[in-house]
Amino acid sequence: GQNIDQPTEMTATEGAIVQINCTYQTSGFNGLFWYQQHAGEAPTFLSYNVLDGLEEKGRFSSFLSRSKGYSYLLLKELQMKDSASYLCAVLDSNYQLIWGAGTKLIIKP
């Protein structure tokens, strides 16, 4: 079966750095997405990785290792507005997105 694992909840301090991990086992791989979802709102796109390595976009970076079935989202200089759920999703061999359950990130002052 297909499976995506990410921690249920994480807590971090404003101004700090946090790393949210995602491991996956899917039938085929055509890329990995990270989405942000604030409570009561729709998911919004953060990043896309299809090749191994680090993609940096402002305070957010995403890393991929296809051989390990592993990705992480790195958030720097945390702000209170970063409190949200972060969803990892993999595009499988049929170009369907398989979603993880999401990681709820709580930022404390």
Next chain:
Amino acid sequence: IAGITQAPTSQILAAGRRMTLRCTQDMRHNAMYWYRQDLGLGLRLIHYSNTAGTTGKGEVPDGYSVSRANTDDFPLTLASAVPSQTSVYFCASSETGTRNEQFFGPGTRLTVL
């Protein structure tokens, strides 16, 4: 309109009633999707459409039907609602191709009593 709209925003429905959730996009995306999101679970795909006139079943299609008469609209119908269909429903769209970044509507919160 810009992006994707969904209607209604929320609805309370008696079990056994028929309900259609509406979704419209103005981005001219070929592909559209319906998901449900339940607490503690990831987004689960109900139905999808890769282009107007075609539809496909996702992970949890039972009890739901869709149609895609044109590019912009992708309604989801619950023929006879049951309490287990209480959920938040998201419609999404994307261009077809390898990247497949999906854009989401604001969601419909449905409660079936």
